[in-house]
Amino acid sequence: xxxxxxxxxxxxxxxxxxxxxxxxxxxxxxxxxxxxxxxxxxxxxxxxxxxxxxxxxxxxxxxxxxxxxxxxxxxxxxxxxxxxxxxxxxxxxxxxxxxxxxxxxxxxxxxxxxxxxxxxxxxxxxxxxxxxxxxxxxxxxxxxxxxxxxxxxxxxxxxxxxxxxxxxxxxxxxxxxxxxxxxxxxxxxxxxxxxxxxxxxxxxxxxxxxxxxxxxxxxxxxxxxxxxxxxxxxxxxxxxxxxxxxxxxxxxxxxxxxxxxxxxxxxxxxxxx
Amino acid sequence: xxxxxxxxxxxxxxxxxxxxxxxxxxxxxxxxxxxxxxxxxxxxxxxxxxxxxxxxxxxxxxxxxxxxxxxxxxxxxxxxxxxxxxxxxxxxxxxxxxxxxxxxxxxxxxxxxxxxxxxxxxxxxxxxxxxxxxxxxxxxxxxxxxxxxxxxxxxxxxxxxxxxxxxxxxxxxxxxxxxxxxxxxxxxxxxxxxxxxxxxxxxxxxxxxxxxxxxxxxxxxxxxxxxxxxxxxxxxxxxxxxxxxxxxx
Numbered sequence: 179x180x181x182x183x184x185x186x187x188x189x190x191x192x193x194x195x196x197x198x199x200x201x202x203x204x205x206x207x208x209x210x211x212x213x214x215x216x217x218x219x220x221x222x223x224x225x226x227x228x229x230x231x232x233x234x235x236x237x238x239x240x241x242x243x244x245x246x247x248x249x250x251x252x253x254x255x256x257x258x259x260x261x262x263x264x265x266x267x268x269x270x271x272x273x274x275x276x277x278x279x280x281x282x283x284x285x286x287x288x289x290x291x292x293x294x295x296x297x298x299x300x301x302x303x304x305x306x307x308x309x310x311x312x313x314x315x316x317x318x319x320x321x322x323x324x325x326x327x328x329x330x331x332x333x334x335x336x337x338x339x340x341x342x343x344x345x346x347x348x349x350x351x352x353x354x355x356x357x358x359x360x361x362x363x364x365x366x367x368x369x370x371x372x373x374x375x376x377x378x379x380x381x382x383x384x385x386x387x388x389x390x391x392x393x394x395x396x397x398x399x400x401x402x403x404x405x406x407x408x409x410x411x412x413x414x415x416x417x418x419x420x421x422x423x424x425x426x427x428x429x430x431x432x433x434x435x436x437x438x439x440x441x442x443x444x445x446x447x448x449x450x451x
Numbered sequence: 452x453x454x455x456x457x458x459x460x461x462x463x464x465x466x467x468x469x470x471x472x473x474x475x476x477x478x479x480x481x482x483x484x485x486x487x488x489x490x491x492x493x494x495x496x497x498x499x500x501x502x503x504x505x506x507x508x509x510x511x512x513x514x515x516x517x518x519x520x521x522x523x524x525x526x527x528x529x530x531x532x533x534x535x536x537x538x539x540x541x542x543x544x545x546x547x548x549x550x551x552x553x554x555x556x557x558x559x560x561x562x563x564x565x566x567x568x569x570x571x572x573x574x575x576x577x578x579x580x581x582x583x584x585x586x587x588x589x590x591x592x593x594x595x596x597x598x599x600x601x602x603x604x605x606x607x608x609x610x611x612x613x614x615x616x617x618x619x620x621x622x623x624x625x626x627x628x629x630x631x632x633x634x635x636x637x638x639x640x641x642x643x644x645x646x647x648x649x650x651x652x653x654x655x656x657x658x659x660x661x662x663x664x665x666x667x668x669x670x671x672x673x674x675x676x677x678x679x680x681x682x683x684x685x686x687x688x689x690x691x692x693x694x695x696x697x698x699x700x
Contacts, residue, residue: 355540359606362500363613364529365557369564373556377544 182208245426252424255412256431263408264435266329266401267394273330274337275387281338282345283371288354300346306339311397315406326407333394333401344386345379352378381450388443395436452477453499453617453649458508460494460673468494469505470673476666478616479647481640483654483664483681486692491673492653496619499651500532501525512617526557533610533648537622539602543595547586547605550594551577554612580608584638600631607638618642620652624659632656636663657689 186203220226283289285299315332322328352375360370402410409432416424453476460469468491476482484492497503498510501517510517512528520528541550555573556564563569569577581587584604589597594605603623610618620639624632640663643650654660660667661681669677669692677688 353540353543355536355538356542358502359534359536359540359609360553360556362502362529362532362534363554363557363609364526366526369556372565373553373567374542377542380544 241422244422245429247423248426248430249421249423250427252427253431256409256428259402259407259409259412260431260435262326262329263398263410263432264395264439266326266406266408267333267391267398270330270333270398271337271387271391271394274334274339275341275383275390277334278338278342278345279383281342282349283368283375285342285346286349288350288352289357289367289371289375303339303342306335307343309335309339311336312400312404315401316404319405324405324407329398329401329406329408332406333398336397337390337394340390341383341386345383348379348382349375385447385450388447392436392440392443395439399432452511452513453651454509454511456509456511458498458505458510460491460498460503461506467673468503469498472508472673472675474668474675474678476649476651478649479643480666481643481650481652481664482666482668483652483660484668484670485654485657485660486670487694488655490670492670493621494673495670496621496651496653499617499619500529500534502534530557530613531616533613533615533618535603535606535610535618535620535623537625539599539606539626541594541602541605541609543593545594546591547581547594547597548574548577548590550605551580551609551612554609577608577612580611581605583611583642584608598631599627600635603627603631603635604638607635607642611642615648617649617651620650622653622655625655632659639663 182205183202188200188202190198190200192198281299281303285296285303287293287296290296311332314335315328318328318331319325322331356374356378357370360374361367365373398408398410399413400410402408402412403414405411409428413425413428416422416428453474455472455474458469458472459467461467472495484495486492494503498505499512499517501520505518512532515528517528542553549567552567552569552573554577555569578587578590581590584607586597586601586604586608589601589605594602597605603626618639623639624635627635636659639650639652642648652660652664661684664681667677667679667681667684668675669688671692671694676691677684
């Protein structure tokens with residue numbers, strides 16, 4: 179009996195015939211108190227000030243007010259970077275998602291019995307995932323120079339780490355029966371995996387790829403801040419020059435694009451699962 | 452011919468799955484293996500295609516020492532041994548015919564295996580196998596739409612498509628109702644007789660074992676306690692195999 183059960187005694191239910199069942203007390207309250215304590219601690223550390231937030235919130239609406247009405251004539255200059263952004267996120271997502279598959283296989287404990295291989299691949303994926311997209315974009319601009327290639331690379335790296343993680347978790351929940359059957363028929367591990375595991379994880383995988391792509395369109399918009407191409411480039415520029423009506427136009431264009439892509443993706447994902 | 456010579460199997464945790472097993476099974480026999488759960492029936496069957504390793508003794512199939520095989524040789528060896536499972540182990544998301552054609556995957560060029568491209572000949576061959584177990588009409592139905600008995604037949608067709616000499620069946624009818632179970636056992640019997648394929652079957656239903664198999668092997672705590680004709684199995688033999696627990700049911 180653990181310490182917790184000694185302090186908070188378990189409840190005993192007794193049936194009329196004398197048999198009894200013991201139910202342990204929920205651990206919920208302890209977790210709730212811990213979460214609350216951590217929230218208070220983080221308020222202290224970050225210096226979050228509600229009063230300042232209330233006092234200065236009107237500044238937010240001042241900037242927002244200056245953005246409207248958006249400068250419609252500026253739209254002609256938005257198209258090119260907007261398409262760059264979409265191209266960057268689409269290409270990056272596709273490359274990342276495809277490369278993720280073999281790594282997801284290598285990170286699945288039910289496919290790879292060698293614990294060392296699984297641990298190394300997972301560590302690698304964790305490291306890649308920890309790297310913020312903005313940082314990988316910055317590094318990519320040093321390698322490939324300013325432009326969309328750097329953005330595409332950064333998005334591919336992020337997509338790779340995200341999709342690989344989600345996919346290996348999905349692979350670990352599949353029914354291993356068909357895989358066993360394939361191995362018993364003399365198939366190699368790779369072929370057994372392709373034939374029996376891929377069809378099982380495919381709907382979730384595609385759905386996650388689309389979800390990832392949705393998110394990447396939004397990510398790609400800020401990559402321009404480090405010079406990695408796309409709409410972020412002009413966004414940064416116009417904010418710096420305080421041309422708020424143009425900024426408003428960029429936001430509207432981005433909003434419509436993200437909305438359209440999300441709607442299509444959501445409709446497609448519904449059909450998948 | 453499958454030959455066990457003083458075969459033992461010790462699990463990594465020290466549990467003895469098989470104790471000094473001596474057996475010899477000729478081509479074309481229909482053998483039922485009976486015994487309590489955990490007695491070692493599955494272990495025995497799975498050592499034959501080396502899904503499980505043995506730790507002592509010698510196991511040969513057609514004079515090939517099974518434990519000496521590895522990699523490519525082992526996979527080639529497994530091609531001639533079919534396996535049937537209690538839970539069918541089909542890829543439920545795809546069609547019946549694609550499930551049957553997975554039997555060809557180990558021998559396809561890699562790009563055809565990866566993208567699941569099959570020739571017309573292969574499709575016809577798969578349909579012939581489905582016809583042999585009487586479910587040709589379900590060829591293009593998704594496997595999860597079928598009943599348990601039909602799914603087990605698809606598994607049987609898949610095994611036939613690999614053209615095996617031996618079929619190992621691990622509790623093939625345990626998940627089926629008595630009528631369907633009998634139909635599947637009829638399929639096994641027909642395949643055994645018509646195609647001279649050896650069949651080794653693990654089974655809990657003693658009545659089915661005695662009715663269909665020609666030879667019965669009783670296993671208790673990893674040891675073979677009976678090996679003889681199905682027609683000579685008496686109540687005492689069964690009591691011995693099931694440690695007297697059969698009567699309590």
